Amino acid sequence: MKKTLVLGASLKPNRYSFLAINRLRNHNIDTVALGLRKGEVAGITIDTQKLPYTDIDTITLYLNPKRQEEFYDYIVSLHPNRVIFNPGTENPELYKILKDNTIEIEVACTLVLLSSNQY
Template identity: 45%
Template sequence: MILGATEKTDRYANRAAASLLNYGHEIEMIGLREGQVRGKPIQTGLPELTDIDTITMYVGARNQTGYYDYIKKLKPRRVIFNPGAENPAFERELKEAGIEPIDACTLVMLSVGTY
């Protein structure tokens, strides 16, 4: 799941969505505005989702607080904090909840095969 998804093609969240799809990953996207990336919908709010393995975060730390409980409820295996989204306090909470936080770039991880 991409948190902070956008239709704006110059944004890294959009590039990550396209890249994840190119690599054959199924994605869900949540953003501030509804839209689409390569025909996949961007949802708003806190939609009911299941079977989320990875959340890739493109929301800055000060705007993440409204998602804390939602993310922990989804119980992903890991949350990737892309550059600019790092949040040590929330990362500690995730560890305590058994969710692996990773400070990394989704695009780089995909390109070098570590995603």
């Protein structure tokens, strides 16, 4: 299925990235996570280093546009098919970079996409 990187993953249960990891796992979607603090959510290790993940279909963003800047090259280097911009992550500068690299942009909520079977 669609291997997903949760970028901006959090260990805090009240964060949307935490909920997304749980829901992705509930949908049996292969999931990896990158965040500020190492830990585990729903059996998924949150990495703190920009690892060279392979076969990433989707990156779902949980970083504000300013925090995204340091990840531009990294995101492109993973060659995802699409990047989901969750509410609050919208970033026209990154949209252009992704379009220039033929990476699909989806401005949506991962949680809604999963709950409505549109993921």
